[in-house]
Amino acid sequence: MIKEVKILETDILSNNWYILKKITYEYVKPNGTKLTQTREAYDRGNGATILLYNKEQQTVILTRQFRLPTFINGNANGMLIEACAGLLDKDNPEDCIKRETEEETGYKITDVKKIFEAYMSPGSVTEILYFFVAEYSKDMKVNEGGGVAGEEENIEVLEVKISEAMEMITNGKIKDGKTIMLLQHVKLNEIL
Structure with missing residues (x-):
């Protein structure tokens, strides 16, 4: 030591x-x-991520967007399927993830549950990521999402069955670490 x-x-x-x-x-x-x-x-500062889930429908909300580092590393089109996430920008983690959820997915959530925090790449990046889950319903949808226009995020919002999302990990369609961790959390804890 x-x-x-x-x-x-x-x-x-x-x-x-x-x-x-x-x-x-x-x-x-x-x-x-x-x-x-x-x-x-x-x-790059600290961040927060969330997995929205719907027990009745057995679905989760994910996003798809272009990520340059994945493109550079061989991801043919650079598009990555992932859970909603963002940098804290001087907010506390809970306020950050509520803001990011509405901006990226269009869902306005009020009740979030922090499940853990983790360093994602501690060999080179200082960021600690705060992980959340929250239940969503159709009546929480307040806009189309897609990210902040001025930031050119161009986010596509995906609603998928949890079974399909788990299969997407196995078949390589989901390669994002934070998303895999969140999906496994909801399965291991029998949330869905």
């Missing part, structure tokens, strides 16, 4: 969209030896 971690130097490599830092730090190894290392960390 390492101890006595001390940041020696932080350089900003990019501050274009989010912040990419080069950090030099030292720590003490279990045998007492000091070691200095340099790593890069991408700081």
Whole structure:
């Protein structure tokens, strides 16, 4: 177990969209030896994600949108099916996910349940993600969703049976980690 971690130097490599830092730090190894290392960390802020579910219909609400990193990494059209999510933008996680849900899916929800929080890529990204679930019904639909026009999100809203969503994990149509975690949560906890 390492101890006595001390940041020696932080350089900003990019501050274009989010912040990419080069950090030099030292720590003490279990045998007492000091070691200095340099790593890069991408700081994009923290986020929240949610899976909307309907018990009566046995359905969930998902989104589909273009994700450049997936395109770069071989996803032919760059489109990714995922759960609604967004950055906190100085909101608390619950307020953030309510706002994002309405913007992206068109559903105005009031009752959300936090189920856990997780680091999604702790080897390089500082973000912690807050996970929520909420029940939805047709009468909660207040607009078409799709994201904020000025942000060019171009989000397609999908309503799918939970059985189909689980099959989409198996057949590779859903490859997003947060979405897989949320879908497995509702199945493992017999919510749907």
